[in-house]
Amino acid sequence: MRGSGRFVLLVLVLANLGYFAWSRGSFAALGFQPAGFGEAEPHRVELQVRPELLQIRKAP
Numbered sequence: 001m002r003g004s005g006r007f008v009l010l011v012l013v014l015a016n017l018g019y020f021a022w023s024r025g026s027f028a029a030l031g032f033q034p035a036g037f038g039e040a041e042p043h044r045v046e047l048q049v050r051p052e053l054l055q056i057r058k059a060p
Contacts, residue, residue: 022034
């Protein structure tokens with residue numbers, strides 16, 4: 001039982017380290033990067049389709 005607890009702890013620590021590295025963009029060279037990591041706001045504005053049709057209304 002003790003060895004399996006250590007194994008689970010090791011897996012959790014490695015998963016957290018992997019997530020931390022991924023969220024910082026460390027795996028971008030391999031093609032693994034968080035959504036929006038390479039995007040900047042000007043690029044997102046260019047992707048909008050007919051933004052002039054957007055209407056902001058108060059809730060009824």
